[in-house]
Amino acid sequence: MTASDGVRLSVTIGGRSDGPTVVLVHGYPDNSSMWGGVAAELGAKHRVVTYDVRGAGQSGKPPGRASYRLDQLADDLRAVVDEVQPTGRVHLVAHDWGSIQTWHAVTGDALRGRIASYTSLSGPSLDHAGAWFRAQLSRPTPKRLKNALSQFLHSWYILAFQVPFVPDLLWRTGLLGRQIRRMEPDAALPEKADGLHGLELYRANMFTRLSRPAPRPADIPVQVLAPTGDAYVTTPLQTEVVRWVPDLRIRRIVGTHWVTRAKPAVVAAAAAELIEYAETGTESRALRRARPGMGPFAHKLVVVTGAGSGIGRATALAFAGRGADVIITDVDRASAAETLKQLGERGVAEYTVDSSDGEAVHRFAERVRAEHGVPDIVVNNAGVELSGSFLGTSAEDWERVVDVGFRGVIHGCRAFAPMLVERAEGGHIVNLAPAAALSLSARLRAELTADHIGVTAVGPDRRGLGPEGVAREVLRAVEPTP
Structure with a gap:
């Protein structure tokens, strides 16, 4: 022309x-x-x-x-x-x-x-x-x-x-x-x-x-x-x-x-x-x-695993209170449903997922992407706590602790980190993990820094803060620096 x-x-x-x-x-x-x-x-x-x-x-x-x-x-x-x-x-x-x-x-x-x-x-x-x-x-x-x-x-x-x-x-x-x-x-x-x-x-x-x-x-x-x-x-x-x-x-x-x-x-x-x-x-x-002037968590999509009670529920509620849209999982459907109810309009969906099952976690992650988009923040929180004496617990009990608390962190990171990298808009992964998972978090943090994806580990020493205290720690770790 x-x-x-x-x-x-x-x-x-x-x-x-x-x-x-x-x-x-x-x-x-x-x-x-x-x-x-x-x-x-x-x-x-x-x-x-x-x-x-x-x-x-x-x-x-x-x-x-x-x-x-x-x-x-x-x-x-x-x-x-x-x-x-x-x-x-x-x-x-x-x-x-x-x-x-x-x-x-x-x-x-x-x-x-x-x-x-x-x-x-x-x-x-x-x-x-x-x-x-x-x-x-x-x-x-x-x-x-x-x-x-x-x-x-x-x-x-x-x-x-x-x-x-x-x-x-x-x-x-x-x-x-x-x-x-x-x-x-x-x-x-x-x-x-x-x-x-x-x-x-x-x-x-x-x-x-x-x-x-x-x-x-x-x-x-x-x-x-x-x-x-x-x-x-x-x-x-x-x-x-x-x-x-x-x-x-x-x-x-x-x-x-x-x-x-x-x-x-x-x-x-x-x-x-x-x-x-x-x-x-x-x-x-x-x-x-992406509208200017939004709060640090406004309209961000947050996934919290093990959110049916305790720290997971407190963390989900804390994010929702700051304007985030929250997806939760728990192995107990009834407790997950109760958390979703407490989230009100900020609750997006709840899923029944066993975090120790790697294939199930990956299926869940793909479903989240297909139905809601790639999350901005992923909190791998699912864990199992044992009560009673050491001699009163079985090897199977401890294997379950490792499967959920440690391997669950690995499954969550492996399922969601590639999505965050591919989206190319940064993000954050928080691992409320046993001590064995802290080194994993440090290694993943170094690997994802260039993609503007943060990785934070909250170790067992913080558990004494109580559910609400740990939730505040998580938000403080994820909130961007002005």
């Missing part, structure tokens, strides 16, 4: 023809092929549109800095939307410079009434970013100064791209593309032409917008997916936009700047949830908990 200034834009339409239309806007130094995995995931239920922005891929590569200004890029997006869907509303998902230009479009007037939702990754509005920097420096606190300095250090390349000739030469020789690939294993090797022509994006827009910001609000549902390991855009810069976005969701995704390539299913699933909300008004639990 032809843009308003005559530049030809290469547009591809795929997916389900009768589904909601989703337009994917790529960043720099990519082209629309970057969306291959995400488009495939979305295509089962959505009509998916990708296009090469000007200067990239199969689209035209106009000379001159003025051809790459934000107003023109936003007009290109408007033209694509009008071409692929002349009436009605579309959904937008954008990454990096695609996000920057999409923010400019959705906060302006050209697409007003035509956009149903917007999911942004790794690219803020330049006007919002300029205002954010001013706020950090005009009302400095140690935290704000640290955030501003961190973003300055992450943005070194912006200054480098303003230098004449040098970055152009580095792109032509292929050195810059290979360096990006070395720094970001999840990135594809960029096309030289895409990198070279896209330099004008920085030269035409960065300093003019950042030095004289004119932030505008977005009047549509917006979701910011912030990769935790983004080497170029820090989380505060992306997410501290609530004053300009009344209907905002913020989700931190475990991954690097190119999480779109590395974890397309995660990105697509999150985008699909916002699309579903905009189309039907149905808001997933993940979207509810």
